[in-house]
Amino acid sequence: MTWRHSLHAGLLALGCGLGIDMDATAETRPPAPAWVVTPSQAGDNLPPAGRSLFDQLFAVSRNGQSSIELPYPFAALLERLDRELARDPASPLPPAKRVLIPLGRSLQRTAAAPDYFGFPRVVVAVDTESGAQSPFFLKDRLYIGYQEKSAVLEVISYNEAAGRFEFQLVKDYRAGGRPQVYYANRNLCFACHQNGSPIFSRALWDETNANPQVAGLLAASGRAFYGIPPDRGVDIPYAIDNATERANGLALTQRLWREGCGENELAARRCRAGLFVAALRHALSGGQNWAPDDNFRQTVAAPLQQEAGRRWPGGLAIGNPDLPNRNPLAGQDNWPEERAARIARSHVAAPFDPLLPRQTRDIWRPQAADALRTTIAGLAEFVSAADRQALDQALARQRGLASTQHTAPCRIERAASRWSVRCAPAAGQSGPSIDATLAVRGGRPTTGRIERLTLPGGTALINIELTSRSTDTGFALRWNGRLPRSADGQALTRLRVQPEAGQPDAGMVVLDSRADFATVEQAVAALLASPQGETLFGAGVIPRTALFAALLARLDSPRPPPCCQVADTLPPPRLEAVAAVPGGSADTPMEAGVQGFFPYCATCHRSAETFPPNFLSGNATQVTARLRQCAPRLYVRLAMADLAPEQRDKTPMPPESMLPAFATDVAGWKNSPARAALLAQVDTWLRAESGQPPNLNALLANGYEALRPCLPMP
Template structure:
């Protein structure tokens, strides 16, 4: 053997050996546990609590409590906006809304072919409550509205159950009687595979951020509920960010419930420590905090141990992103014919939200960033009014302040209207900025940078003058966004006093800065410790969904701040939540063959297609004769969806049915379903119907020659 050939043979052997090692290692690695199983959506109706949508629109009048929805849609949007913080410096509305004429929702064909006259509206809340009495809707409420079907599709959070609820409002129209019902979660989870809202990735070309979409909306000549057709990417970007944060709630709740262990006192103290850490994160503006020995022993170590035991492969977090899709890609002009217009509603398989989405990374117990990820997620449950009330309560608490002093160099040469400061001391302490002068006296200033022990790193703080200043001395308060600046430990930064040396012959003076730090956060920790040791600990820090409202009520009472303003009390008096169950219709029997067909399709299709809704088509709803007729009418589309399982994934025109994400509920997967006798039976039935109708066996390629949307609709025309 030549040396070259021997070398190649040796290298090939090494590659094969390494591949074998990798294969063995991969087989031994534990599999991450999915936080939410798409095939296990949970009960359709909440076992506890109500959705936020129910709570904010529940009213009591004349002794009767019901959900009262403003109409038209502009009034509903105004009601939402009124409960949210507004930003005078921003042109964006509090409740973000976009127009999507050619989308991917169940309602995507409801306005056909008048897509641009009746676009679907998508609304997302990404702002904090306007007042303490308003509910926390940020990232927790999403609404889809399609005027032509008179339906609102709702995704809103249920804090008591620790999950998003899926709802429909039917008959939402002028003169209608809107009816709020809870939706079939199995149907919803086919797309919303993490049990939370989903949204497109950038550049959001389905929305009116796409100039071509906006132009066609304008050309329709209609008004769109006060929503401007021409819009940049700022609003869809905000919605995208909201869905990203909402997608993390499931992981946060999962770790809160199970990460600390069972119901013993140690587990309760662990959750109490997590609650304190979330408040510190919120108060400090998210500054990184280095855990102390107590936190390590009470929270971090138990969380790591429990995580290794429960989830050795980690926790797999869901993915809310679906691919960006431009429905007008390559379309120069809107087609004048109905067939061409309908064709543009087609959603190719690669863009279908039914496609299984792999998890977005995993939470690992030993990941150095894992604890911070959990604390950041818990801080999303701290509303701005709660934080402001905490700050106000702590500010009234007597504390012994800590003072740190830094020597300074003060440059007053250029310009003469300010002092340039640079103060530094051992331990990484640094203060840099400017004091503004009038007649030689400081009037205010700005800190470009403030670094203190314990991880505090603040930028661009405003300095507000307190009392009278002299040419050599000034006392100021540091603020961030109009709030008192805080350290990474959650303590308020009090007065900052500047003293300048007395050498009038030089423009480069020495001096010092004295920074006062109010030790407030220990007061908050002590209050939480008392709750964790008190009679309510088993409820407040139980292995159950985070009881946000009860926790804050108990904490404010412990701090002597009084009970917070209760929100949404009328919802407690609502009738039990309702799930719309399709009526069992009677009809003339279609015969044994028709009944056999219905029975064959029922186990795999009824969850989505035996409903009172026509989106998706309810071809299994009705009496035997009606169902048999619908099945035959829908045969072309059913055949395509069943036959797609035989097509290579990259060549599929449409996604197969049932969706791959729900197949585990039938104890199968995509490969096993493709080869299963059950699918063969369904396919044979549909092939026989089509053969009998056309006189020849169906051919998938020929059926799709004109496009999927050119196939006969599933439901017969009314």
């Protein structure tokens, strides 16, 4: 009897002893959630549609030929990014956030060994809106890693047409080089990026130059780092962390849009149209809590809940972009002089390894109270600042719209230069509740600020600026640089404070709203009924650009500047390297023991790149020599499957998150004949060297990084 049969029999005996019906127990077990992005299913390496945002941003056309041109040096590339983005004049932070990571966890982590602090890796994230002149939607959608020593850029950027992040490499990014842009092997990328999007450390970001010890060693190197100050607080890594969190949610939104409402029948398209309107309302109102009406509940909320419950009864598991915080200098008072001691500090222990399978970030459940709000807020992340501005301007041009006055009694505390105004509706009445401070000149309020404004229906705003209107005695309202809106999307256009005659401490507030958002609802309804409706609201990826172009056209508004046509004429995208199955070579046939490594290792280790080591590239003689060179490390990574997770110094190979791609799991791989054969082959190579069987503890006595590297040092 095998161990599986023994365990199963033991469980059956235990169940019978307790009087439990095991089949009934299985039937009542709640269904497991489905992954939004399955870690072992990376998808096609090349884009199934469109191009990456990185391609679009750097595409140029010269003499009728399109190509990708990258500014060099890296400081120039950063300047180009910053020029595309809106700059906050009140913030000292650059628009594109960047940190220095000398001892990190990327594939390039050993490229600068042992001079890690002279050549740190740079991580760049775009977390701000694009500038007024930029046609690109970059916020949370572009991330770049740069390692000067390897002359490589690692790029993650969004592909709107495919509804996913693309992974790319830029090689030969150096002085005098000819940078070449490739799409990367997604299976390799997914081993760490198990959520299909950017990942980053949790606080306190001790790998970065937010760590004072790291910053001090960077400064001591005496190098300039592409204009990036080595001494930096936690504000920038915190901003990058937030950007990756938002980026992580894009896949959930795409999945819910594509499948949550059903297929392409009219009811499903009506559901998506309602979600789009709700997302616009959410974006224009600053994310206020709108109370859905009966029509929305019937056409959107109920169908979404029913369809999602049918498709994903256990909910949708959201991938986790967070890595545990790691301090590579923990316990290190001084940076060592010895090369081996420095290299030892690049070791990434198993608990901190991005290859370690990560638990879900959260589970979206269709029956949860916040499920609909999460869906709407996620869709609102596809509305850029330029989209909001264009829509606001289109609504401002609408004429003949109804206005509503909201009134409430006020208490006014008057001083020579300031009035404090507190307004609230009488008991049983509806109206605004307002706390405001007005600046007074010549006995007349001229400017002011609403500290708090609430209205029935969910409207709740703070810090609204008030400026005098030249046409009347009221105030114009501005909130975060634009017209404030109620939770249901209506523009709040004018505020008047009217003191009561003969009672200086009493008065009335009148707040005007303009019912312009109804024109958005009407325009979307017309689009839904038009021939475009089947495409715009069909069961595909979110057609963001087409949706806004069609909406603005319905509102008789100028469309935003076109984006990215040059990228459409680029040469076909190229794959960095194709993972291939083993074959014979011209000089020597491939030995069976060597061939056994290809099914499980070639996806990541047969490439043109040396990070990770490409020990399966070359002819039979070269591959065999490289495997022998790598034998100590291969043995450790294969043997780790025999240890309990808490006992492991390194993560096992292949990465456990990728095992389903090999039609197995953790237990299956541990006990598989395939792993046993690989271990036996490595054992043979190591015995031939030392005359002794390999011993895991002995191999790791001086640390994993002390083992000879998989590729001979140059």
